[in-house]
Amino acid sequence: MAKVIVGITGNEKEMPAMSGIQYVAVAKDLSEGVKQAGGLPIVIPIGQPEMAKDYVYVVDKLILSGGQNVDPRFYGQEKEIESDDYSLARDEFELALIKEALRQKKPIFAVCRGMQLVNVALGGSLHQSIQDHWQEDVLGTSHQIDIKPNSRVSQLFQVGTQINSFHRQSIKELAADLVATAHDPRDGTIEAYESKGQHAILGIQWHPEFLAKNCSSNQRLFDYLVKTL
Template structure:
């Protein structure tokens, strides 16, 4: 049986720091989660928007991975956070990938920054700075989930399921085509969204790839992406 090809958006990272050598980078655990689910992961490096159609043509499903802040330019606001954690080239390229995936009706699974960018692409906006949502340790969890009943997320996670937290921005105005399916019960921060109706879209604010080795529910997210979304 032919494997499902899942494209994962890549970032760029200078290694070693200040060496002038730039590598295409993606969390290995994202690819491992797809392979464990029986899919075939393919990393998509940052490119120009005109390449989006060719990339989406060759994949079955798309993962929008984590990384930098999304430029407020794309949701009509001025940048309020003084940081170098922005990449206009990445934003422009991944917005083109999203538009093409939607056009071709190919499923999108969005992680952390990916969920934020997807919300912006569909007409939403972001909180440029959220507090108390960055845990100190890479391993482990930070808080629980308040899950919407009868949602895709509720099929995988129960009320109070523990997740990690590595974000300094979040959804402010929800895009019209999205539905909130999980929140942080501490402050109401949106932690998961899905597409309205039959739109094959699922987004999570946490990083399931860091948890899936030790948590069945987070690995089932990848199973769901490969086999059902």
């Protein structure tokens, strides 16, 4: 039986710093989570929007990975913060991937920035700057989540589950086609959502790939993506 092919969106990273040499970059733990679940991960580098159709065609499922802020022009706002942590090329390409994944009926698993971008693609908006959602230690967790009963997340995580937090933006207005399924009890931040209709979409605000090695629930997210979503 052929393995499920999971495309993972890549970022670009200059290595060594100040060298001018760009590498395609994605957290290894994302691809490891897919492999542990029995899938075949393929990293998709940032490309031209017109390339999205062919990329989506060759994968079975799509992971939108974490990274930069989403440019507010895509949800009808001006920039409110001083930051250079944006990539217009990445936004444009990944928005095209989302459109194609929906058109071709390919499941989407969206992580952190990816979750925010899918919300924007479907008509939602973002808080451009939030406080107290960036933990200093890459390892470990920072707060728990409240989970909506009878949701996809509730099938994978127990009440009181602790998650990590590495984001400086968050969902403001949730797109009409999505339903929130987990929140941060401290301030109500949406930590997970899923699609209401026929499209298979699961969005997670935290980074499960950093927790999956030592947390079976977070690995089950990848199992769910490969085998069920």
